[in-house]
Amino acid sequence: MATTEFSSINTLQSNGKYAVEVHNAYIYYGTFRAVNNVSLKIERQRITAFIGPSGCGKSTVLRAINRMNDLIPGSRFEGKILFHGKNIYDPDVDPVEVRRRIGMVFQKPNPFPKSIYENIMFGPRINGWRGTKQQADELVERALRGAAIWDEVKDKLHQPGTALSGGQQQRLCIARALAVQPEVILMDEPCSSLDPISTLKIEELMFELRQNYTIVIVTHNMQQAARVSDYTAFFLMNESRAGELIEYGPTTQIFQNPQDERTENYISGRFG
Amino acid sequence: MSAQSLDQRDRPTGYLPEGADINRNIAVRRLRGAIWHAIFVSSLIIGLLALATLIYTIVNDTFGYIAVQTKVDPEELTGGRPLEELSKEELIEILRANVSAGLFRRFDRDEPFSERSRESVLQLVEERVVGREVVAVYKLTESLLERERIEATVRERFPRAKLEFHSWLNRDFLTRPMSSVPILAGVGNAILGSLWVIAITMLLAIPIGILGGVYLEEYASDTWYYRLIETNINNLAGVPSIIYGILGLAVFVRAFESFTSGAMFGVTDSNGRTILSAGLTMALLVLPLMIINAREAIRAVPQSIRQASYGLGATKWQTVWHHVLPNALPGILTGTILSVSRAMGETAPLIVIGASTFIVFFPDSVFDKFTVIPIQIYNWTSQPGAQFRSIAAAAIIVLLVTLLALNATAILLRNRLRRSY
Numbered sequence: 001m002a003t004t005e006f007s008s009i010n011t012l013q014s015n016g017k018y019a020v021e022v023h024n025a026y027i028y029y030g031t032f033r034a035v036n037n038v039s040l041k042i043e044r045q046r047i048t049a050f051i052g053p054s055g056c057g058k059s060t061v062l063r064a065i066n067r068m069n070d071l072i073p074g075s076r077f078e079g080k081i082l083f084h085g086k087n088i089y090d091p092d093v094d095p096v097e098v099r100r101r102i103g104m105v106f107q108k109p110n111p112f113p114k115s116i117y118e119n120i121m122f123g124p125r126i127n128g129w130r131g132t133k134q135q136a137d138e139l140v141e142r143a144l145r146g147a148a149i150w151d152e153v154k155d156k157l158h159q160p161g162t163a164l165s166g167g168q169q170q171r172l173c174i175a176r177a178l179a180v181q182p183e184v185i186l187m188d189e190p191c192s193s194l195d196p197i198s199t200l201k202i203e204e205l206m207f208e209l210r211q212n213y214t215i216v217i218v219t220h221n222m223q224q225a226a227r228v229s230d231y232t233a234f235f236l237m238n239e240s241r242a243g244e245l246i247e248y249g250p251t252t253q254i255f256q257n258p259q260d261e262r263t264e265n266y267i268s269g270r271f272g
Numbered sequence: 273m274s275a276q277s278l279d280q281r282d283r284p285t286g287y288l289p290e291g292a293d294i295n296r297n298i299a300v301r302r303l304r305g306a307i308w309h310a311i312f313v314s315s316l317i318i319g320l321l322a323l324a325t326l327i328y329t330i331v332n333d334t335f336g337y338i339a340v341q342t343k344v345d346p347e348e349l350t351g352g353r354p355l356e357e358l359s360k361e362e363l364i365e366i367l368r369a370n371v372s373a374g375l376f377r378r379f380d381r382d383e384p385f386s387e388r389s390r391e392s393v394l395q396l397v398e399e400r401v402v403g404r405e406v407v408a409v410y411k412l413t414e415s416l417l418e419r420e421r422i423e424a425t426v427r428e429r430f431p432r433a434k435l436e437f438h439s440w441l442n443r444d445f446l447t448r449p450m451s452s453v454p455i456l457a458g459v460g461n462a463i464l465g466s467l468w469v470i471a472i473t474m475l476l477a478i479p480i481g482i483l484g485g486v487y488l489e490e491y492a493s494d495t496w497y498y499r500l501i502e503t504n505i506n507n508l509a510g511v512p513s514i515i516y517g518i519l520g521l522a523v524f525v526r527a528f529e530s531f532t533s534g535a536m537f538g539v540t541d542s543n544g545r546t547i548l549s550a551g552l553t554m555a556l557l558v559l560p561l562m563i564i565n566a567r568e569a570i571r572a573v574p575q576s577i578r579q580a581s582y583g584l585g586a587t588k589w590q591t592v593w594h595h596v597l598p599n600a601l602p603g604i605l606t607g608t609i610l611s612v613s614r615a616m617g618e619t620a621p622l623i624v625i626g627a628s629t630f631i632v633f634f635p636d637s638v639f640d641k642f643t644v645i646p647i648q649i650y651n652w653t654s655q656p657g658a659q660f661r662s663i664a665a666a667a668i669i670v671l672l673v674t675l676l677a678l679n680a681t682a683i684l685l686r687n688r689l690r691r692s693y
Contacts, residue, residue: 068582068583073493099582099584101585106576106579106583113599122584122586126587127585177583180584180585
């Protein structure tokens, strides 16, 4: 039997149908419980949307999936998040590896103040990429094509990424995330600072990406959730202001036939 | 008026100006604004006046007529040729003929004539034989406005003296060492001393300041002992510089004397009052500034850049190295140069640790005694006589121009390196 070395996350080990499983997650900021007992399974190569009013913990859950919350002093996670059958909060798992495998796109486009080319190559380089100049060019082109921005920037690869428009910057950030070949891409309100046309482009892009990646998106925009997602999770805060998962299921079901009265109220715009 | 107060009583929500009252109310508000505007402008004018006075005083002392008198007419010595054109040998002959044999032997003992440069011999001739002596000094304004009066006074009081327009700030002043004769004195070795001290200060303060700032900002957690360290650093930045001088005296000059005097490295002719001690003391002085400034610059790097980096799987060190430091660099550089200017201008701590006020040689190692420009200014301003006042003013110009150049560099660097997010 050939010996194969694995990192702490054995990517041959599969959760089956699910890319990520959240089990009984409790998340604290200091003594404040921000998320209360959330469990959900995120299906592979589907788009899952987290919706809910402000402060309901949807972003917190999203950021827990690639351990971005670790960067916030005083934050604490209880529960399990399984990725390839491994709890990413196990002490032998390095958050750096989790973030390399589970990429993230942020609310506000945040390209580095470097050239477009360097923006793309930063991820591979810091993760130990080795290759020739041609291979680097190829990698940059693929990432930019993957994020549907190649045609717009191919002639200005060495100009600063910060000079692009907001929508282009956000697609550059998606391309940058793609360049390290993650399996899951987390998007934290990726369109909230964009105009409708840029938003449409990002949504079209998400459909494309769905063929190869698992996408989790947090959005305030319910139409967006209804348009792009396969599954929708509705969050709401309870009396002690901790976020809870109210209802989770196929998007059509959540929007057309919600089981919970609070979901129905929110969907129909009665609050939130 | 009564109608209005009636209104006020009647309305449960108070009275908001209406009709003509709106214009009256706006006029009052505008007037109040105009008064404040005038106050702001006048404070600016006071500042400008103070600055103008400073510059006027310095420039007034630096340039102006001087009346120069010589013991011997140089043309008599040489038979009509200017001294500057003579060869070294001819100059030596003039010296031998005009000073006592004992003095001539002493010059030779100090430094053999065969090894002296022509300039050095020329200087001896000028000092000892020609004996150029400044007998009267006039300021710039009187030189320009009352020329006739000055000429008359000089003719009457110093019939042999020649009146010439003199800039106390000249090339010789910048290159010559200290001298007890004001017109022969220069800030050459003080400039060199300042450069040596600054070099040592920066060699220590820049790396320690930046690294300390990175640690406190990026690595240290928010615990009570780090908060204590932080508070201490902030307070140290406000400690009077003379306290640092006393610290430097106790620690570097005395306790570590074998190190700072170079005895440890085989230097025997020195005590602890060296360039090294001064540089170390200055490093301590600017270190809190450097750390605070580095932290400010690091904190100004947007959190979103850090998150983007972490989100791609960068480690903390990679994030700091590739993003935080490059983006904080303009700010760090600016602060560094401001610290340099602070260190350049400091006098008190160096007086305490024992900078020499009178040395005529140029320092050539860190274990040498030294003087710096502000110390020279301090020294000259405390001497009696108009000539010392004039060279002090010239030295102030040298110091101010240096500081101005440093600050201009800081601004240029910041503008060049600044990035947009």
